[in-house]
Amino acid sequence: MKASLLAVAAGLLAQAVPSVSQLLGGGALHGRPRGIKQQTHSDPDLVKNGTFDQLLDHNDPGKGTFKQRYWWDASEWGGPGSPIFLMNPGETAADGYKGYLEDGTITGRYAKEFGGAVILIEHRYWGKSIPFAELTAETLQYLDLPQSIFDMTYFATHVPLEFDDSNGGANAPASPWILVGGSYSGALAAWTSIIDPGVFWAYHASSAVVQAIGDFHAYFDAVERAIPRNCSADVRAVVAHVDAVLAAAADDDDDDAAILELKDMFGLGHLDHHDDFAAGVADPMGAWQNDPDAVFEFCDEIETSGGSTTSAAGVGLELALPAYAAYINRTVAARCSQTGECDTYSDAIDWDQPTYLDGDRQWQWMLCHNPFGWWQVGPPAPGADGQQQHVVSSFLRPDHYERTCPLQFPETNGFVPGITRGFTPAHLNLYTGGGWDADFRRVLFVNGEFDPWIEATVSARRRPGGPRNSTGDGDAPVLVIRNGMHAPELVINDVPEELSVLPDQIAVMERWLGEWVAPSSSSS
Structure with a gap:
């Protein structure tokens, strides 16, 4: 049975008016990883596209479906049994990411190396994959981590692919599917391996922020x-x-x-x-x-x-x-x-803007509802974490952001964001199997040394026991790119430090694909 994120929480709990996008979404300190670099396609005419009837509520299919956009390039695909790389760009409209379908990106390179197809899918509630015309605390209830995970597995097993004439031979698990993402969507890939395993064969998780952290003052460690x-x-x-x-x-x-x-x-x-x-x-x-x-x-x-x-x-x-x-x-x-954006206590601010659909409102909902936290703040007090001085003031604390959650998403027909109900990042980490300590299997992690988000990844220095380390022959290998920033390897640049790990990524994926056995031939 598909576990409910809120069920886990319940078990544990016995001038001009500034826009909210300026206040929260547009600034540098407001929780959005924004990690996937946009990449245009060199020949847009080669890109095919479609929409998929995605379930609004995977726990109650009777609530209907919405149209979820996707794009694909199957020019390298070797037919049923050949890999399909599903790329999710995360919390953004997917139009600007079609370049991930071709060589020059890690997904395109994988397809070229292994005779695979690449599919780019738009995350629910972003771009033109939005189920509702207004985003209130009621209509946003279906934008959460479990629904987003089950979108990926349901798509992989049910999408009718136009480039496949084998009556489902390209779908998972008849063919090996690999879920790829970076930043939040990298975490989504890693979390999928824990929450709904067995559909995707492997996962590539770039700068995957798998640890939910409310008091994320460690964000500035890498900056310092x-x-x-x-x-x-x-x-x-x-x-x-x-x-x-x-x-x-x-x-x-x-x-x-x-x-x-x-x-x-x-x-x-x-x-x-x-x-x-x-x-x-x-x-x-x-x-x-x-x-x-x-x-x-x-x-x-x-x-x-x-x-x-x-x-x-x-x-x-x-x-x-x-x-x-x-x-x-x-x-x-x-x-x-x-x-007027700096005075967040101003009565002139219209926090609740349900018709604002460009993406920042949705992301603020996920921070408040799941909640991920990731509030980029100063330490609780000078010296509280063993460091005597910091680059951000101790007067900037999580409540600066948390207090806006009920302002942005007031109660609507009994619905409120999870944080209002007492849901915390600790509950989310429990749901995902332990955050950065989860038992990941066939998940390739790639991180950048100077990525400010690294302290929410498996490479965090502040993780108890230190960064997770694993060689290429393990179930969850970790590659750290020297001098790398956020999601540094997704676009293949002529940067020596980034190119140096490309053979390792190819080798890991080659090993895992070599271990895949078609279900009809499996002893199970």
């Missing part, structure tokens, strides 16, 4: 390691100063003269709440995943504020503080004054 030592020293000094000044307040609303002076220095004096201010100060560090060059430019501004220094000690607080503040004035404060 990647930036120059002098910049790290100065950012940590500024953040320590900010925390010390804010801590002098008796409570969150007590902005004494020193606090007002500090906020005004950064151009954020209008922000009454310290968490909003801390989020603004953290903005440069939050740019790392999507725009690392911007982070290095920020560092250059700090380190040249007093001339130039390459000393690991940096320029010191006296010079770094005004330089940091000037950068925030020019970037964050300027944006705040135009959109």
Whole structure:
């Protein structure tokens, strides 16, 4: 019987109004991995497409179906018994990812190497695979992790493939299917191996964030390691100063003269709440995943504020503080004054926007409902985790984001997001078999050394016992790309560190496909 995620939880529990996309979806600090690089196809005329009648509720097929889009390239396919690589780009419309059907990506390379077909499938509730015209707490109940997993297995076993004339010989399990994804969809692939095993033969999980973490201050560990030592020293000094000044307040609303002076220095004096201010100060560090060059430019501004220094000690607080503040004035404060997005306590914000369908609302629902957590915040207190200084303030904590869940998704006909019912990331990790400790089988993990999401993957340094390590002959091999970022191997670039692991990926998949036995020939 298909387990219910909420059942597991129940068992354990006895100016212009800123848009929510600006407030939560559009910023760098708001929980969305955004890990799959878009890749266009070199010859769109070769791409075929279709829609599949996907079950709205896999626990109650009587509720009907919705149209789920998919695309394919079977030009390399060797016929029934040959592999099919199913690529899910995750929390986004899939139109911009058709390049994953051809060589130049890991899925296209797999197809070329092993005589396979590639199918690109759009995640439920994104793009044009949305079952409802309005997204409320009621209609979003069908957007959760279990339904998304069962979409993949139901598709693999039931889709009528136009390139197959063998009456189902291309479907799983008659042919070996491999589920591929990166970031959230990489975790989706790995989780599928635990929740609904036996349909897919193998899985490729790139930067797979398999550990749900509410207090994800470890997100910034990789950022701190990647930036120059002098910049790290100065950012940590500024953040320590900010925390010390804010801590002098008796409570969150007590902005004494020193606090007002500090906020005004950064151009954020209008922000009454310290968490909003801390989020603004953290903005440069939050740019790392999507725009690392911007982070290095920020560092250059700090380190040249007093001339130039390459000393690991940096320029010191006296010079770094005004330089940091000037950068925030020019970037964050300027944006705040135009959109009002930085004051998340403003009564002018219309949090509940059910007709907003472009993707950010859906992702915020998944963070609040499953919930994944992954709130990119500062530590609970300086030194609380053994590190004396951090690059993000301790005044930016998970409740800064969690408090918006019931605002974005108010009760509708008795339905609320899971977090409102007391569901936590710990419940999700239990459901998925232990998060990063799950007993994965035939799952290939590939991670990037400087990926800020690495601390939610099997390669996390903070994982009890340290990163999981496995060789290519294991059931769950782990490859870490030196200097790699987020989902670095999905698009095959001319980067030595990335190319160095390509033969290992091919070898692992070759071994697993060589072990596949057609069901009719199996002793079982």
